[in-house]
Amino acid sequence: MNVLKEKGIPIDKQIKTWKDIVQRPYCRSHADNYTRTRQILLNGIEVEAWGFKHHFIRKSDNLELNKILAKIRRLEDMQQTTMNWLCPANQTVLDTTLGYEQVAVDLTAWLAQNEPDEYVKETYNFGLLEDFDHLYRYSQFEFMIEETDPNEILHKMTDVLLARPTQYHHNCNAIRIRKPYDKDKTSPQTKVNILTLVSAEQQTHNFYAEHGFMYGNSDLKRLYAEIKDVEEEHVTMYETLIDPNESMFEKWLIHEFTEVCNYYNCYKDEPDERIKLIWEENMQMEIGHLQLAAEMFKKYEKRDPEEVIGTELVLPCHFECQKKYVTKIIESEVDKRLGTNQDYAKINELPDDWASYKVQEMTGKDGAPSEQAIRLSIQSIGRDIAFADEELLKKQPELLERALEKKYHSPNTVKPDEYKKFEKIKRIDYIEEK
Numbered sequence: 001m002n003v004l005k006e007k008g009i010p011i012d013k014q015i016k017t018w019k020d021i022v023q024r025p026y027c028r029s030h031a032d033n034y035t036r037t038r039q040i041l042l043n044g045i046e047v048e049a050w051g052f053k054h055h056f057i058r059k060s061d062n063l064e065l066n067k068i069l070a071k072i073r074r075l076e077d078m079q080q081t082t083m084n085w086l087c088p089a090n091q092t093v094l095d096t097t098l099g100y101e102q103v104a105v106d107l108t109a110w111l112a113q114n115e116p117d118e119y120v121k122e123t124y125n126f127g128l129l130e131d132f133d134h135l136y137r138y139s140q141f142e143f144m145i146e147e148t149d150p151n152e153i154l155h156k157m158t159d160v161l162l163a164r165p166t167q168y169h170h171n172c173n174a175i176r177i178r179k180p181y182d183k184d185k186t187s188p189q190t191k192v193n194i195l196t197l198v199s200a201e202q203q204t205h206n207f208y209a210e211h212g213f214m215y216g217n218s219d220l221k222r223l224y225a226e227i228k229d230v231e232e233e234h235v236t237m238y239e240t241l242i243d244p245n246e247s248m249f250e251k252w253l254i255h256e257f258t259e260v261c262n263y264y265n266c267y268k269d270e271p272d273e274r275i276k277l278i279w280e281e282n283m284q285m286e287i288g289h290l291q292l293a294a295e296m297f298k299k300y301e302k303r304d305p306e307e308v309i310g311t312e313l314v315l316p317c318h319f320e321c322q323k324k325y326v327t328k329i330i331e332s333e334v335d336k337r338l339g340t341n342q343d344y345a346k347i348n349e350l351p352d353d354w355a356s357y358k359v360q361e362m363t364g365k366d367g368a369p370s371e372q373a374i375r376l377s378i379q380s381i382g383r384d385i386a387f388a389d390e391e392l393l394k395k396q397p398e399l400l401e402r403a404l405e406k407k408y409h410s411p412n413t414v415k416p417d418e419y420k421k422f423e424k425i426k427r428i429d430y431i432e433e434k
């Protein structure tokens with residue numbers, strides 16, 4: 001459908017009662033695996049939609065426009081409450097954390113396979129392996145602290161094992177900066193894909209910032225601090241793919257269009273009838289926002305909105321099992337790093353003065369919390385918590401061998417030889433398969 005031709009719900013009819021804003025949450029244990037990921041993502045989308053309109057008004061002295069922005073911004077905020085609070089109260093911070101990283105892995109994998117721009121795709125594949133490794137590190141604590149099998153949350157839809165080790169995700173943040181797309185040549189799909197992922201990564205960062213201190217365990221707090229820092233790098237990496245020459249009106253149009261596309265995709269995929277209705281209603285609300293963004297764009301930029309967002313909806317967030325794709329990327333890119341010219345390089349191609357070595361040395365001097373997570377698991381059960389098919393699991397020592405930087409690793413790094421011993425300890429000895 002050409003969404004610009006749809007009416008949606010007019011914004012004056014969108015204000016809701018508190019009762020309608022706060023909906024009954026999904027069930028922690030019985031909901032469809034990807035209902036949780038959709039809820040987490042849509043919360044991130046709404047946070048970005050709200051924040052963007054605050055930036056816009058701070059730069060605008062146009063009262064007519066500012067009144068519209070103020071009205072829509074409060075609606076975005078109400079939507080954000082609905083989305084975030086669909087999360088059940090009995091879902092722990094670590095449970096939700098696993099959900100966030102599952103979003104990052106399965107969303108990034110989907111986007112990489114549905115991205116027309118090769119450079120953007122390469123960037124997704126690069127980030128994918130980092131979030132995949134985060135999931136592995138947090139899973140150790142899910143088992144140790146919550147005594148929960150990570151698969152209770154992940155439903156075996158996403159593997160848990162090492163990828164590019166987290167200690168190597170710390171870069172000079174300046175070399176995270178990517179080359180932006182050209183706003184006049186890039187497809188609407190690329191624009192929507194990037195804004196979707198920026199929103200997800202930004203909210204992941206914010207969730208760790210707001211919740212990482214909630215466990216009385218220093219090792220876990222440090223892990224949150226360490227991974228939060230990587231999410232900051234991820235926001236930098238993905239947001240700098242966006243053309244900074246887009247006007248604020250153009251950016252507003254893309255924001256509303258991205259919201260419509262995300263709700264549409266979630267509505268289309270959702271098996272829970274009650275939740276599906278929530279996605280549908282919010283999609284209609286977003287079409288109402290888009291109508292006003294398009295109207296303002298025509299009035300002040302004197303351009304056709306179709307030039308920016310096209311005539312077709314994009315599917316930016318279809319969730320499905322991505323194990324096969326992720327395995328392929330691990331095997332081909334575990335030894336990849338950020339290059340010096342906004343590109344990528346293998347470890348052995350890096351110059352001796354590569355800017356990230358210094359950052360890694362400074363942050364990892366007292367040991368990496370992400371390595372400590374594995375050390376604690378070894379102390380506790382003799383091995384790591386890891387789930388993948390046997391063939392892939394056996395490859396952990398070999399993958400790690402390739403992933404380690406010869407020039408630097410933190411003093412508590414778990415070595416490939418130690419990983420070789422894990423095979424002897426069978427999962428049944430410490431975790432009951434359900």
Ligand SMILES: [Fe+2]
Pocket residue numbers: 046049075076079259286
């Ligand atoms: Fe919204």
Ligand SMILES: [Fe+2]
Pocket residue numbers: 101104130131132134204227231
């Ligand atoms: Fe992550």
Ligand SMILES: [Fe+2]
Pocket residue numbers: 104131201204230231234
């Ligand atoms: Fe991330």
Ligand SMILES: [Fe+2]
Pocket residue numbers: 049076256259286289
């Ligand atoms: Fe909106």
